[in-house]
């Protein structure tokens with residue numbers, strides 16, 4: 001039994017204590033008289049762990065392996081990865097995956113959905129990710145998407161590789177319809193995705209319309225199919241950049257249909273502002289989907305890292321607070337209410353997307369998983385890009401960090 005005292009929860013002015021027993025939250029109250037081991041959290045903001053619902057762990061730190069992506073486009077990134085993959089062992093793959101996970105977890109992440117390329121008949125990435133998922137299961141919720149990076153129908157046998165990936169144990173079906181050779185093939189890949197999800201009882205996460213091309217509307221078909229099948233809340237549309245360029249009257253109609261299906265959206269702000277708009281001169285598009293409008297319409301939307309030093313994006317360090325900071329700037333979400341709720345975009349909304357809500361959140365009966373931010377309010381956390389001072393999993397510290405200490409002549413200004 002353990003007690004965390006002087007805890008500041010979201011939206012609450014009064015501090016509370018959290019009691020945990022066998023890794024589960026058994027009490028949240030102003031006063032908990034129970035005598036047990038006690039940890040003073042000093043009035044800092046405590047929120048559920050960060051969630052990164054879209055990350056390519058098999059690609060992390062591969063930027064230097066092949067030729068440089070000179071055009072900075074999504075399509076050259078795919079070409080560069082295609083040239084350099086296939087030269088790795090499962091052990092080498094696992095080493096990079098662990099490096100990526102460690103970076104994210106040190107920033108307070110405790111749940112990751114990773115897209116693993118299955119258009120490699122050796123399944124090196126998938127084998128590595130499946131082993132890692134098992135090895136880290138006590139400290140991290142790791143979901144794996146069977147992701148056909150080079151398409152399902154852009155060459156013979158692609159769809160079969162996705163199906164094999166699901167049989168091997170991937171949690172979600174992936175697709176990349178805007179990369180298929182023709183619109184009809186892209187549509188076929190969406191039909192196949194839904195068919196496979198139903199056949200194997202899997203979640204869906206499609207790289208959907210990651211292009212500025214306003215004619216790329218695979219999202220419309222994906223949403224319609226999952227709406228008809230009643231699996232919208234088990235479905236995610238990642239990126240949907242073209243929806244950010246869509247005509248307003250089209251967007252207005254689609255918002256109602258998204259709301260009806262319950263489909264989830266993931267936006268990758270740093271990645272997509274970097275990759276998109278490359279064919280624009282000026283005005284130059286931001287590359288993001290309509291994050292603010294989706295959120296205003298009550299549709300679940302969250303932010304993700306996507307890449308760490310890979311052929312698509314040279315930077316990325318798993319710091320979800322940095323992703324959030326970029327996201328709310330690019331999406332223009334800074335009303336007082338939006339700032340207060342901003343952390344939801346990298347916490348709860350991601351957990352909803354990953355269908356984790358049966359075990360996520362700070363409430364009695366849930367696992368005692370949370371992070372402690374070096375801030376006393378939501379505003380301070382977002383404004384200061386507050387760091388993590390502790391990450392707690394099942395009532396135990398995954399780590400604690402000393403907040404930054406400053407000394408010197410600046411002390412005169414106290």
Ligand code: FE2
Nearest residue numbers: 056115207306
């Ligand atoms: Fe991605």
